[in-house]
Amino acid sequence: MKTKRKEDADIIVVGGGASGLMAAGRAAQCGARVLLLEKTSAIGKKILVSGKTRCNLTNSNDLNNFIDMYGPNGLFLHSVFHRFFRFELLTFFERYNLKTKTEQGGRIFPVTDDARDIVRVFQKYLLNFGVRIMLRSPVEFVERKDRSIFRVKTAEREYASQCVILATGGSSWPETGSSGDGFKLAAKMGHSIVKLRPALVPLIVYEQKLAASMQGVSLRNVRATAFAGKAEDIDTKLISDISYGRGQKKKPKAPLIESRFGEMIFTHFGLGGPIILLMSLGVVDALQKGPVSVLIDLKPAVTKQQLGRRLQKDFDTHGKKKIISVMKDYLPSKMIEPVIDLTGIDREKLAHQITAYERQKIVETLKALRFNIKESLPLKNAIITAGGVALDEIDPRTMASKIVPGLFFCGEVMDIDADTGGYNLQAAFSTGYVAGESAAEQVMLPHEKMP
Ligand SMILES: Cc1cc2nc3c(=O)[nH]c(=O)nc-3n(C[C@H](O)[C@H](O)[C@H](O)COP(=O)(O)OP(=O)(O)OC[C@H]3O[C@@H](n4cnc5c(N)ncnc54)[C@H](O)[C@@H]3O)c2cc1C
Known part of the structure; x- marks a missing residue:
């Protein structure tokens, strides 16, 4: 029997990019009621431009060398990658009939050379597990109202949830929707933001x-x-x-x-x-x-x-x-x-x-x-934003905020950036998966949890 669930969703995911899509899907797969709020008119806009529209989704590099590609902050990803790394990512895509190929430098792409196929997988994944998606819903405000409820405000209306996953991306390529909102939202809730700098520029x-x-x-x-x-x-x-x-x-x-x-x-x-x-x-x-x-x-x-x-x-x-x-x-x-x-x-x-x-x-x-x-060139022209939500304020095993209970982070909004080669997307997918699973773990009643 389900107990009191008056909120609009158990979990609200803010941002429908690589990390938010994975987080929303995984949380719903674990049994949580998930609402995804996306600012623009479509999900996955940055995935579509990635890898020159071919989407270099990960790399065949071995784990230690892989982690080196994020510089000193790569250490933060150890336990995330232990839970969900390349093998798990490729298996996930295979389950949705998406085959991949490895090119020079270990870069892994869909065999179709078409980033739209990656977005299509997520559309199916989210549909299969009943994620509610609200497009054109820019989140303007997030606060923890009382001890367990979040209030999430968009231009149009207000939503309530037990957990929030902030997956708003960085400040680069704002035409894809990532214009730095997440840094302001996180800072308002008490998080420190490591100075933003353009990288891969x-x-x-x-x-x-x-x-x-x-x-x-x-x-x-x-x-x-x-x-x-x-x-x-x-x-x-x-x-x-x-x-x-x-x-x-x-x-x-x-x-x-x-x-x-x-x-x-x-x-x-x-x-x-x-x-x-x-x-x-x-x-x-x-x-x-x-x-x-x-x-x-x-x-x-x-x-x-x-x-x-x-x-x-x-x-x-x-x-x-x-x-x-x-x-x-x-x-x-x-x-x-x-x-x-x-x-x-x-x-x-x-x-x-x-x-x-x-x-x-x-x-x-x-x-x-x-x-x-x-x-x-300025941040808006950079492939990736360096800096972001300070990693020492995030639990590396769960992606949970150490400052606001019930708040989780994933993807580029965090102080994680890597070289080219598929590393940035792997980090987005892996942190999204772990954030989704951890948030679901928090909101699910013991008898509802997926084995
Ligand atoms: C041109 C280009 C090519 C790239 N190619 C590759 C590549 O081939 N391989 C690779 O590994 N990496 C690549 N990257 C980097 C990679 O795409 C990103 O690091 C990754 O997509 C980040 O995922 P994310 O989910 O954190 O953020 P994003 O994909 O940026 O998603 C954030 C989402 O949040 C939404 N959002 C923002 N603010 C709000 C708000 N207030 N309310 C609601 N929604 C909001 C945005 O609209 C967006 O949909 C590339 C980047 C660029 C710009």
Whole structure:
């Protein structure tokens, strides 16, 4: 027999993104009456844009390396991942006939390459277990009214529940609904918010003319290294051929901040592309303390000496050609003039006229294209929001607030962020699952609980 249940729901989930959908479904699966309040006109809007609309939902990396991808805050996820990790996530999707495939870097996607299939699974999951969904219901206020009831107010009406799960996401890509409401709601209830910063975000440089002159050039197999200090003051001996950053074994020594090898792109304002996004949070944080520069080694496979010898040979062979013509073997065409201009060499010079000093200047520039970083693009343009509800105020086993009984958190609203590769969504799904299950555990009567 069910006892007094006067509330609109046992559990109200605020936010219908990856974490809120999983939380709502799991709580309902455990037998709780669940109401999901979603601000926008549809659930899962950010899932739909994730992985360039293909949704990179998790990664095949092993648990320890996986946790490294969240930086020091990854430790918080140990017990959550112990309860619900990749295997459980993929099994969950398989139950709804969604098959996955693993690509380069261990990235796991639906075989259909279609993020809509992920949202469809959640639509079925929530329908199967009777979750009530209210769209266009932005929550404006949450308070714990008396000792056991929450009052949740939207623009239209007020709801009551025994538990609330805050799954409102971060402050990035507000067009998907996540505009930082959850931080205000949590702060009002007494939670501390760790400073919000953009992560996985392009960087704006002071040398904008130079960047703009190479706009759209995409480079592969280059090394970008971020340093504390002005670009012109960095000794190139400090550029190593080892990568530093999350998931890398070695810790960098100052002034080196982070170093990555791979792909990047020049934009009209500065630097973007995979390796730049990966190092962006380190750069954003370092900018709080002083100037930061990024040096790009365009030829990481060779030493300066090897590069110098190769140039000398080519200048000897093609002595009557213009220097800008010989450089076609070294650089994408859009980069040749800007790079030669940086060396101060006259573009019209013939290869045989290049002095040893000038050749060395070319070597230095190819091995270290220097940029001073002004700032990153703003939070709204970042793939992920770093910072959020402080983790020491959340029980890592249950996702329950240590401050407000009956309040739970999941997903990006918490101070959790990771590198690209499917880590952010796995954290959202896992914390959502645990929050849903823990909240259900709290509201269910013993005889109603799922085994
Ligand atoms: C372009 C892009 C690509 C990405 N690609 C990947 C990827 O491939 N792999 C990966 O792992 N991660 C990726 N991420 C990150 C990942 O999508 C997010 O970390 C994850 O979706 C966060 O889930 P969430 O449930 O915490 O928040 P969100 O998905 O942001 O959901 C929050 C929900 O809460 C709702 N909401 C907010 N405020 C209120 C309110 N006041 N009342 C009611 N509802 C509210 C919002 O409308 C939204 O629906 C990507 C992010 C972006 C922006």
